[in-house]
Amino acid sequence: MRSQWLDSFNIYLQSLSDFWVDKNTDRFSYVSDDERQTMQKKKQGIRQREASIIKAILHAQPIRNNKRDGANALTYHLHTEWLIKQRDIFYIEEAIEVRRAYFDETKLLIDKAYIDYTKEPNESRHHQQEIEVEPFNRNFNYDRLKAVRYAERWWNSYNPAYKGHSDDCTNFVSQCIQAGNVPMVGKYNRGRGWWYEGNNWSYSWTVANSLRWYLSSDKNIMGTMEVSSPDQLVPGDIICYDFNGDGRWDHNTFVTSQDAFQMPLVNAHTINTRHRYWAYEDSPAYTKNIQYKFFHVQDQSSS
Numbered sequence: 621m622r623s624q625w626l627d628s629f630n631i632y633l634q635s636l637s638d639f640w641v642d643k644n645t646d647r648f649s650y651v652s653d654d655e656r657q658t659m660q661k662k663k664q665g666i667r668q669r670e671a672s673i674i675k676a677i678l679h680a681q682p683i684r685n686n687k688r689d690g691a692n693a694l695t696y697h698l699h700t701e702w703l704i705k706q707r708d709i710f711y712i713e714e715a716i717e718v719r720r721a722y723f724d725e726t727k728l729l730i731d732k733a734y735i736d737y738t739k740e741p742n743e744s745r746h747h748q749q750e751i752e753v754e755p756f757n758r759n760f761n762y763d764r765l766k767a768v769r770y771a772e773r774w775w776n777s778y779n780p781a782y783k784g785h786s787d788d789c790t791n792f793v794s795q796c797i798q799a800g801n802v803p804m805v806g807k808y809n810r811g812r813g814w815w816y817e818g819n820n821w822s823y824s825w826t827v828a829n830s831l832r833w834y835l836s837s838d839k840n841i842m843g844t845m846e847v848s849s850p851d852q853l854v855p856g857d858i859i860c861y862d863f864n865g866d867g868r869w870d871h872n873t874f875v876t877s878q879d880a881f882q883m884p885l886v887n888a889h890t891i892n893t894r895h896r897y898w899a900y901e902d903s904p905a906y907t908k909n910i911q912y913k914f915f916h917v918q919d920q921s922s923s
Contacts (some may be wrong), residue, residue, distance in 0.1 A: 659889030865909030
């Protein structure tokens, strides 16, 4: 019986691959209505950018298989690669997410996103206080290339030198910036500066809302400068997201590339993504009230 549902799962993956390149957006039925709408929004957004998905390759890596809610439940990592053509350029967007597929004895019933809570939660995720800035002399230059290389190396995994979190987006962005030779400041006051050491770190290192406010300070160690539009960003810069527009900043991404119109493509953690279009309009968290902050990291620093 196992081989029957496994065959059903492989057929499902192939149908998902076909869905991404098929112009028909309404024929995929193994996911919920909300998730299907999100997938359709992604395809529509790509078309609106004068682009198209040429090919989609999916890799499934099982995590565990057990009985749940009276059905066979397969929890797995789904790695999707989209080959996108936009005008005269090609680029690959990637995403890795944890999913769970339910089967009866012979066939797939439904497949859905699964939030993995097995890692330590990102403490103080709703921390609202603005971070106190540590006085310092800025006497280094930002190595943008090294920062981007780091983001490309670790977008789909976790550097063992740092503690991972279930909400890991800000931790990842901080690591990328630090890889660009930006020194840490403010140890060991968690509400001050920007730093990480062992099992301790500043709120600005790991909490999306705290990093956003730290970046807005004209005395932050990165020397970031807020710009008004995403086309003013280059690889090595940062975007912050307030999905609900309620003043609580939820997510951060790191710019690693640009599309044919010089708009940012970003790498991020939590749902691990590479070269995703900056606007996140295909995210389940997206709302019409979304707010963005765009931060350019200055290359040259002065003492």
